[in-house]
Amino acid sequence: MSGPREFLTLSGRWVVEARRALADGPTWRGQLFPQMKKLGVDSVPVAVFVAVFTGIVLALLSSYMFTRAIPLYFVGTLVAKAVMLELGPVLTGMALAGRVGANVAAELGTMRVTEQVDALETLAISPHAYLVTPRVLAATLMFPMVTALAMAVGLLSGWFTAVNLLDLTSVEFLRGARQFYNFKDIWFGLVKSASFGMAVATLGCFQGLNARGGAEGVGRATTRAVVLGCQAILVLDAFWALVLL
Amino acid sequence: MKRSNEFAVGITVLVAAAVVVIGAIALGQLRLGRGDDIRTARFRSIGGLGPGASVTLRGVKVGRVAEIRIAADDWVEVDFRLKPNLELPDQPAAIAAPATLFGEWRVNILPLDDASDDRGVQALLAEASTIGGAVWPGTTLPDIGELTLQASRIAGDIGSITNRIEGALDSNAVADVKASLKDLRATVVRLHNLANAQSENLTKLTGNMAKTSDEVDLASRRFNTVMGRVDSATMNGQLQDLVSTTRQTSTALRDMTADMQAIVRDVKDRRSSLVRVLEASDSLLTRVQSGRGTLSLLASDSALYYEATSTVRQLRQLLADIQANPRRYFRFSVF
Numbered sequence: 001m002s003g004p005r006e007f008l009t010l011s012g013r014w015v016v017e018a019r020r021a022l023a024d025g026p027t028w029r030g031q032l033f034p035q036m037k038k039l040g041v042d043s044v045p046v047a048v049f050v051a052v053f054t055g056i057v058l059a060l061l062s063s064y065m066f067t068r069a070i071p072l073y074f075v076g077t078l079v080a081k082a083v084m085l086e087l088g089p090v091l092t093g094m095a096l097a098g099r100v101g102a103n104v105a106a107e108l109g110t111m112r113v114t115e116q117v118d119a120l121e122t123l124a125i126s127p128h129a130y131l132v133t134p135r136v137l138a139a140t141l142m143f144p145m146v147t148a149l150a151m152a153v154g155l156l157s158g159w160f161t162a163v164n165l166l167d168l169t170s171v172e173f174l175r176g177a178r179q180f181y182n183f184k185d186i187w188f189g190l191v192k193s194a195s196f197g198m199a200v201a202t203l204g205c206f207q208g209l210n211a212r213g214g215a216e217g218v219g220r221a222t223t224r225a226v227v228l229g230c231q232a233i234l235v236l237d238a239f240w241a242l243v244l245l
Numbered sequence: 246m247k248r249s250n251e252f253a254v255g256i257t258v259l260v261a262a263a264v265v266v267i268g269a270i271a272l273g274q275l276r277l278g279r280g281d282d283i284r285t286a287r288f289r290s291i292g293g294l295g296p297g298a299s300v301t302l303r304g305v306k307v308g309r310v311a312e313i314r315i316a317a318d319d320w321v322e323v324d325f326r327l328k329p330n331l332e333l334p335d336q337p338a339a340i341a342a343p344a345t346l347f348g349e350w351r352v353n354i355l356p357l358d359d360a361s362d363d364r365g366v367q368a369l370l371a372e373a374s375t376i377g378g379a380v381w382p383g384t385t386l387p388d389i390g391e392l393t394l395q396a397s398r399i400a401g402d403i404g405s406i407t408n409r410i411e412g413a414l415d416s417n418a419v420a421d422v423k424a425s426l427k428d429l430r431a432t433v434v435r436l437h438n439l440a441n442a443q444s445e446n447l448t449k450l451t452g453n454m455a456k457t458s459d460e461v462d463l464a465s466r467r468f469n470t471v472m473g474r475v476d477s478a479t480m481n482g483q484l485q486d487l488v489s490t491t492r493q494t495s496t497a498l499r500d501m502t503a504d505m506q507a508i509v510r511d512v513k514d515r516r517s518s519l520v521r522v523l524e525a526s527d528s529l530l531t532r533v534q535s536g537r538g539t540l541s542l543l544a545s546d547s548a549l550y551y552e553a554t555s556t557v558r559q560l561r562q563l564l565a566d567i568q569a570n571p572r573r574y575f576r577f578s579v580f
Contacts, residue, residue: 037250041257080272142254145261152264179349181272182297186265 014128014206018136021129031134039100039135039201040142044149046099047092051150054087055079055157063166072168076176079158084185088151090237093196096143097229100197101204104135105225108208109218117209132205136198143197144190151189184244192240199232273297274309282327283311286339286352286383287320287373294341294350294385300325302354307331310352320373323383325352338370339383357382397564404561407554419547430530437523444509444516451505458495458502465495 021028062078108131111117117127155177162168204225211221288294291313300308308327316322323339334356344351360370366384373382387395468491 033250033254036254041253044257142257145258148261148265149257152268155268178272178274180297183269183273186269190265 010206010210017126017128018133021126021133024126024129024133027125027129028133028137031130032138035134035138036142039096039103039138040146043096043099043142043146046095047146047150048153050091050095051083051088051154052157054091055083055154055159056161058082058087058154059158059161059166063162063168072166073172073176074179075162075166075168076159076173077179078176079162079173080155080177080181081185083154083158084151084189086189086237088154089147089189089193089196090233092147092150093143093193093200093233094230096139096146096197097200097233098226100139101200101225101229102222104201104204105208105211105222106218108132108205109211109221112209112211113214113218127209132202132209135205136201139197139201140194141197143193143200147189147193151186188240188244191244192237195236195240196233199236200229203228203232280329281308282329282331284325284327284333284337284381285379286323286325286381287316287376288323288339288341288383288385289320289369289373290385291321291323292341292350292385293343293348294323294352298341298350298352299344300327300339300352300354302331302333307354322380323352336374337381338374339381340366340386341383342386352383354381361386393564393568397561397568400557400561400564403557407557410550411554426530426534430527433523433526433530437520440516440519444512447505447509447512451502451509454498454502454505458498461498462495465491 058079059075062075063072066072066074066078108117111131117131120127120130159170159173159177162173163170207221207225207228208218211217213220294310294313296310296313298310299306300310308325310323311326312324314322314324323341325339333354336357337354338357338360340353340355340360341350342353343349357370357374361367366386369384370382373384
């Protein structure tokens, strides 16, 4: 890619190819579950690890802030709101952008520089249908699942911290968590994370399939996929906050 | 390999879905399998009330606000999802009010007759209840922002009053009050002396009058005897009339003397009361002059007044600052 013009051309071609690829179900259907496992299920430990420490830090930070007029049960409010609305989806998305984006970009980039993608095209198999569509669909479907688990783990770790390290009971923590709860808090985070998954996988595939120049090009594409994936997550986060909140 | 992939993905999706459902139920305190009682109240304005806000009956949480919608004729209708089989008042009314300082609102269900002593609230409830039907009348109480505004107005009024007091009670006015108190004390002393002197004079006067009356009576008798002799000598009767008139005059003079004695006794009694009053006034003025007591401090020491004025000014500044910068006093941050 030498400039914005070429980038826009490629993007347009990708939209057209995506429509064709989605219609080619038999080609991508077999790849969907393996990709869902690889991009989603295998990412659960990373997301849980991030969520555990997010919950702990949130509980401790909020107790540090709520020292005067604000009652301590607002620790539950802050942990629940922050984990469900923002930190759960965004931090999970960031972690998965590194793992999934790098994985996808490196895999497809290697296939591109070793001419495996050319071989698929020679066999009349659309790389978009066989490689891109299952990965994008898998990430779009599995990111919300992983995020939901991360939210639950973040809340639990925040509760555990509040009960064991702060002068707070389970009842008080739950009272705070329920104080300003709205079901929108949950689905808002899940909708965001689905869009994050789609963006991360799409950018990883895009960078991978457009990798040039051997191993160095693959490395460059991988780095760019991760960086762009993180940036896309932040941009989408702001977009959803504007649109849905 | 393919089967294991499907199993892992299926387990993950199921667990995630279960987490979402259980979390939503637990945090939303949804009750499954039991039919909730849906009731509706009508408000002119709902203040900060929102879906999910608690509904309480006699202080016990009995439900939540389920839905809020705009109704016809400038009304807002609020649906409450209440626990089933609640014993509600015969004529319930819904009062929405702030529950905490942090924007949390709550609806209290009360009997319409006991809802509030405030006339404004009663008028709103009466207006809402005139429509009738199954919809409860409802109204809101002012939130902390409105109360702060009212407090600010009150502080402003107090400030203007203190400014007026400041204008009326300057240092010259205090000096005048002191001078007036000195004059009053001197007047009281003079009155005391005068009362004592006049009391003695009156006593002497009444004594003399009694003595005079007795002498007049004696003279009258002697004169009567003389006149009797003259009358009997003259047999004319004119002298008898003159003597009779003189006797009546003597009697009247004696009655007057008795009245004067009664007056003097009364004056003596009053004098003792006056003396007590004067002694009390004297004690009070002595305390004022010696610098003891609140009145003395107010008259002689302006620090109390200036401290009060300064406190009111600071209260006004604080309230204005709270209104302008609420985050400085109430911090609530997600990050």
